[in-house]
Structure formats: C-alpha cells, structure tokens
Amino acid sequence: MSAAGLSGAFLHRSADLHVLPECEEDEDDDRRNKRREKNRAAAQRSRKKQTQRADRLHEEYECLEQENLLLRKEVQTLTEEQRRLTEALKAHEPLCLIMHCSAGLMSHTRMELLSGGLPR
Template structure:
C-alpha cells in the first residue's frame, strides 16, 4: 500500500490506494471500498430509520383513529343526553300548561279570591272549603 498526501488549501487529506491484491475484484482504491462498506452501513441505517419511521407513523395513525373514535362516542352520548333533555322539557312544558289551566279554572270558583284583602285569613285544614283543598 502507498499513502499519497494531497494538499487542499490548509487541510491535508490522505488517500490510500491498493497496488496489488490477490483478488481480481480488488482493483479499486481502498477509499472506494471503504465507501462501499459505508454506503452499505448507511443503507442499513436508512432501512432501519425508514422502518422505525413507518412504525411511528402507524402508531400515530392508530392513536389519531382512537381519539376520533372516542370523540365520536362522546358525541353520540351527548346527542342522546340532549334528546332526553328535550323530551323532559316537552313533558315539563305540557305539565306547566296543564297546571296553569287547573289554576285558571280554580281561580273562577275559589271563594278566597273573591273576598276583600282585609278579610282573608289563613284557614285551618278542618275549616277550609273542600273545593279549595289540593287533591
């Protein structure tokens, strides 16, 4: 082997050349062979990095899908709760109308509403008019 120094500005770069080899395939300079091994190592690293990146991307997509599924379930639950609350509002509105009508009907027949304010006293349960008692 022979070492040749090449001056490139201030830096000194050493290149190693193979002069003779028993194998006919080794007619390349040593740095070329080293670069072939390094590129093989680099390609292995690229493959490992791509595989690692692929796995990370799958994990990310799976996590995103799970998050979307969870949000969809929460949405459906909230929709169901909203629907039941609307039904309850409807029932309470109907009950309010019904009780308002009962009160309106009672106001027409209740003797206490027709008395002057000064004469109204709070009746005892036994003294109350049977039509004015709650049912």
C-alpha cells in the same frame, strides 16, 4: 509530471473521494433502513392514535345526542304540565273562596295600615 499528468492524477483522486468503501455503504444503508423503519412505525402509531381519538369522539357525540334527546323530551313534558296547571288555576280562580277572602283581607289590612290603625 506534466500539467496533463497532474490534472489526470487529481481527477483520479477526486473520483476516489466520492466512492465509499463497501462496508461504509452498507452502514449507510442500514442506518437509512433503520430510520425508515422507525419512521414507518411512528407513523403507524400516530394513525392508530388518531383513529382511537376519532372513535372516542364519535362515542361521546352519540352519548351527548342521546342525552340531548332525553332532555328535549323532559322539557316537552314539563312544558305540557305547566300548561295544564296554568289552565287548571285559571279555571279555579273564579271559584276560589280563599283567593276572594285573602284579597278582601289584604285590602282591609292595607286600609288599616294606611289609616294608621293596626290590624287585629
């Protein structure tokens, strides 16, 4: 064979290498389609899972917001009650005999302890 004949035969053979038989092409297409379908299904499951997680977080957020609102109301109520009780105590102090007696008793007891005597 001449050089031209050899190169022509080589080109013909190398072109044949790139051409797959029809059944192999079908198998490749089937594998590719199966892979695409599996990927599509996995992506769909992932999106569904992400949506469910977002829904759960939103529900939890709403519950926490509601709880926060109730706690703020309770703090407000307790603050108001503390204010009222403090005012009532301040109004009562000048009239309280017990506080005056106990204050006198305390100072009397303190004086005896300081002087070395024991309270009776």
